[in-house]
Amino acid sequence: MNTARVLRAARHRACLSQSALARSAGTSQATVSAYETAVKHPSVATLDRLLAAAGSRLTIAPAATPFSHVAPERHAWTARALADVLSLADALPTRYEPRLRFPRLPVASRPRR
Numbered sequence: 001m002n003t004a005r006v007l008r009a010a011r012h013r014a015c016l017s018q019s020a021l022a023r024s025a026g027t028s029q030a031t032v033s034a035y036e037t038a039v040k041h042p043s044v045a046t047l048d049r050l051l052a053a054a055g056s057r058l059t060i061a062p063a064a065t066p067f068s069h070v071a072p073e074r075h076a077w078t079a080r081a082l083a084d085v086l087s088l089a090d091a092l093p094t095r096y097e098p099r100l101r102f103p104r105l106p107v108a109s110r111p112r113r
Contacts, residue, residue, distance in 0.1 A: 002038075003035065003038075003041060003042060003047055004035060004036050004037060004038040006047075006051075007032075007035055007036055007042075007047065007050055007051065007054075008036045010050075010051050010054040010055070010056040011032075011036075011054050013054070013055070013056070014054040014055045014056070016054060018032045018033055018036070021050065021053055021054055024053035024054075025049050025050045025052075025053035026049075027046075027050075032050070035047075035050070044058070
């Protein structure tokens with residue numbers, strides 16, 4: 001949700017100036033301006049109070065489809081990790097060899113009950 005856009009749209013629907021909305025909500029015009037330009041982000045309680053002062057209501061409803069945004073950097077990191085795993089898997093022997101060529105790991109003893 002773009003809170004700046006939502007707040008600005010609610011204020012415009014109510015035909016209020018930033019000063020009038022600020023007076024009605026008990027804050028300053030500079031604060032309303034900062035919220036509408038996304039310089040600052042209001043808390044949920046503050047956004048609810050500002051929307052109520054503009055005659056709107058903050059509601060929460062389930063989305064039709066879940067949305068998740070993954071940054072391109074994360075995609076690149078995942079692609080590199082997958083390439084590493086596939087390269088490692090390709091290096092592993094495909095047939096069972098009777099003699100283990102790697103050192104055995106020590107087996108931790110189980111505590112007695």
